Amino acid sequence: MRLQSKTGLKGYLGYLHERRERNGEGNKELLLGKGRGRGRGRPRGRPPKIVVAVDQSVLKDVCKVKKLKQSGESFLQDGSCINVAPHLHKCRECRLVRYRKFKDHDESTVSCRFFHFRKLAFTRTGVLRVGGFLNPKQCDTEALSLWIPSRTPAEGLDLETSKYILANVGDQFCQLVMSEKEAMQLVEPHQQLAWKRAVRGIREMCDACETTLFNIHWVCRKCGFGVCLDCYRMRKSRPPIGKVFSWLKCAKGQAHEPENLMPTQIIPSTALYDIGDMVHATRGKWGIKANCPCISKQLKPLPKPATGEDCNVNMSGSSINNVSFTTDDDTVSTTSSLKDGTLSSADTTSALHWLADLATQKAKEEKKGKGGLPNFLDHIIASVVENKMSSDTSKKQGVMEMSVLDPNTQHCWLCDGRLLCLQDPSNKNNWKIFRECWKQGQPVLVSGVHKKLNTALWKPEAFSREFGDQEVDLVNCRNCAIISDVKVRDFWDGFEVISKRLKSEEGQPMVLKLKDWPPGEDFRDMMPTRFDDLMNNLPLPEYTKRNGRLNLASRLPNYFVRPDLGPKMYNAYGLITTEDRKVGTTNLHLDVSDAVNVMVYVGVPIGENNHEDEVMKTIEEGDVDDVTKKRIHKSKEKPGALWHIYAAKDAEKIRELLRKVSEEQGQDNPPDHDPIHDQSWYLDQTLRKRLYEEYSVQGWAIVQFLGDAVFIPAGAPHQVHNLYSCIKVAEDFVSPEHVKHCFRLTQEFRHLSNTHTNHEDKLQVKNIIYHAVKDAVGTRLYRRSEMWRNCSVT
Template sequence: MATATKEDYREEDDHRGSSIRRCDQDQEDKETKEKIIDIDDEEDEPRAGRRSNGSRRLRNQRPLGSYTDEGLGDEKMTKKEKRTFMVSLMCHQCQRNDKGRVVSCSKCKRKRFCIPCITRWYPQLSEAEIAIKCPVCRNYCNCKRCLRIPGIFKYEEKTISEREKFKHYCYILEKLLPWLKDFHEDQMAEKDLEAKIQGIDPTKLVVKKAQCGLDERAYCDNCRTSIVDFHRSCPCCSYDLCLYCCRQVRQGVVPGGYGKPLPQFIFRGTKYFHGGPPQISSPIKPDEPEAPHEATREWKADSDGSIHCPTGGCGSATLELRCMFEDGQIYKLLKTTSAIVGSHDFAKPPDASSSCSCFSLPPHVDSGSSMLRKAAHRVHSDDNYLYCPIARDVKQGELQHFQEHWTKGEPVIVRNVLEFTTGLSWEPMVMWRALREKKTRAQVENFDVNAVNCLHWCEVEINIHQFFTRYAEGSPGDEWPVMLKLKDWPSSTNFEERLARHGAEFNAALPFKEYTDPRSGILNLAVKLPKRVIKPDLGPKSYIAYGFSEELGRGDSVTKLHCDMADAVQEAF
């Protein structure tokens, strides 16, 4: 019978231990082959209804090459080196890994996009172009996360030399001096009238300052125009009236535009909305213009020029003269401006009556010019064309040429402004995804907004999610075609806050930034206002509409070029 020594038992234990260690190593190698580390773990967001531990994601990842037992057993291979052999199927756009083949970016070597997302969200890019440079590297990725990253793209502000700044400031003073003179004369005339009403010498009249804080905006309660300095106010109800409306009341004109005929909607039958002829049984008399209130119609000034508060206010007290600035401040400003303009040899600003270089020999127009676009067909007229430059030419220096047309009050059309943007999509679904908060999706989808029905010319209430869905899919087959327009949505106060990327894209496309830049435009007067005062609403505003260009021959939903209360820039995407 064989006997075993202590050495034999020790050798057997060593052999058994080595076998156990080898089995443990094989098991560890097997587990390493099955589990792949996600190199974008810190970037991908967990989706609702899916496990956040990454187990499902790990099983769907594939290795670029196979590991050998020797390589896996070699402890010199670090974790980072092992990760270079792995590739993930996680799409950066939709954050899913079950949509099949993905295209990886060779530039950043980190982002991937699945074929369905490329087809839907980036139809302008081919797979080869994305493989060379993905949308993230191109700075116009429209996934939810990238759309909400503030400051990812900042437009380049135009640098202006000190000499150019001085030239622009001189241009502003030269243009504003005539207006400032008229403004001061109107105020002095109102002050003389107030002194006559009170029966005192105009030099002894002290105009009381209005109680208006820096965070308040004073405006006329009749015409809604902003009040700069002198105005009349009711001491009882604080009803404010600007000097222009005061002059209308004294002239016997009903202020506010009452008495003018207003266009009224005429119902022409149901068939008319489907392209048929109008059904009018008898001539329709135009509606009577909207009549003002009886007290407003009889709103007249007294023989001495004093004005009583209308029914819109208290209807009893007399309006008193008030001012926004200190006494004599406008006169000091006028005196200083006149001295500066008189002491410098300013370049003569463009004359509104002079012909532009676009016109070769007035009234004959160079119709072959690439900077002109025909806008009218008036006979024997030289203003049938609009100045229509290309954005590339504008950037190289066309400001003086632009001022020649702007002085005449002509609209200007600039083409190809999107050449200087990153190419971020302005599709409404992309904008809606940027606006939608992840935690309040249900609340946003149930949110109703007011839209303009351009077929019936009325306002309708529609679900915001339904509006954007119909934009992409059209109206259901059992419903009438619709032409809806969302006006000023989201509001300008929330546009750049909630659509930071689109706001930067909009500013990058602005032509003639000396005028249009809302932050640093050197010729933009709103930028010159003190920081402590409320500035006017500079936008941007969005107009989102859908429908045919001329649906049923009854109009369209396209926003036309129009005159606003202030100069405006409209970009068409």
């Protein structure tokens, strides 16, 4: 296919997007009855929150059925197994639908595992049979457009941000590509690769470990049972004797054997590998330092998986590289067969040579990347942050140096110069200093957020008045006992009045926290005014807003199930007594994503004793620095909670200590449990001292005052001890700087037992990485096409 040069960007990406109708004609036997459900994202099997629209099945059209019977052509299953093919093998979802209370037709259709995946055909006698499955060469442009750069620039993504994303996420993307290529080595020569198109509002998950299926996986042809690469590889290599795999059974109780499963990919055609080529070329063009597996391991490049044959114009334009373009003078072919990634002199004279260069050029030598701040400033700031200065004098000099460099950003340093505290949450330049500390894996504090909030919305009496009759579960912070089926008013009435608190069996007021309230993803629906008040005033909006340019979660298309990133409320009484210092409001744990936690209300309880002295002793024993203590004595600020946060790199040392202590106490350490992920430990003063003396691990002791926002890096172990009654609200986000931790933690969580809340991969970090990188390279494509178009006009 040849396109005229005047089409500009349409000459490349526009070509792929505008062939939709023609590709539909080319694959008419597969696209009859085509229709995509439109619904709010949710895991399989859950009732939709809005109506899902699904077109009428082709089998309802008498004329089309007659033609299909005459021709014997195959067509896509465009409905649930029950509605379309009740006499054929049913998928797992359709087999279970009879046991569900919710039996909406549209829901069962889009939840069906064979929907728009399995092909059907009529025999000569008019009986419906299975006609195989889609394969990668049968993708259409509509499906491909989800996985390639858009012909228009991604919303909120400028050139500098795109460079920064590629600099931080490019290596993880290359790791993804290498993993997928290695997965292809497990496909037997006689096996044909199937293609399962993404279904709107459905998150495909491994049936063995509940990890989100990114691309290559293995599927049962009879029931749609699917397992990820890791589970397949583990099962195929055979476990040690005595180890039991809990794979679900197939129809009639038959076991699923690896050799009987069908290799399947989700990303159409070679889009993944083509984007990989673009990443290398773009990083080379932009001079971005790369340390990806392709380079560091010096691996011989693996061939792109064959899809049977190249996709031509009639077959959906599924290969990004294999497209030819024509200008008035000469032709440029962007095929991947160019040797050594070079172009001939004739090619380079073309007005579109940049496209071929982008698609095929290997990454150049590593160069120093360009940041948003001047290079000399980056260097100085990084030195101040990274270097462990031995004396207080040198620390103070570092702080002064930072202040001189950025006098317009009001800030101070806590934790003896190791913790950045930004003091103006509205300052638009906050992100510059924040980024330098954040990329070192350090937490950051932002004070004064409460001054921007509508304080009346966040008072306990407001929650009691509006939601008092709701039934909730409470947790006794002292013994972790669950108190079920109580009115939420009972919790809020005792928030600041000890005499009104629920009593224990011994008749003592309990220290309680609300368990999962508001439940699940209901915060926005249940409290829309508070949601807007919070989201409009979160500091560092570049990171924390849902559409923030440095929040990679915003790059995930709406087509996918959006990860639940909050907000989530944390409401609990304060732990006041001497014995309470050994327990936490929230025990030591870590999260797969970054988070910001805002203290929106601090309630000092009335009744019995004045607890100020006890609070100060807790702060003193909590290893808090002198500057923080001055916030209490001199500034008269309200302290709410004591945090201890540790660097993500120190997580394994913390595990070693806790396992050692467990053994000393005669406790077991089961292999499918983890001392951090179990959230069963609180590091008191004794344990923190041992951690420092035996492992040289020092964390950040942070007192969160009213209005303070604590930024916690992904993978950083942390714990919280409420000093007074606190209302905190947290929002998660995915920053470019910490994607590597998200990536690693997703693998860690696979090995946890099914009882862990973190066992399921809800973040979909691989999908987030893919689409962030796709959008970033798309920015360069668009910019170069605009440059070319401007040149052609002049």
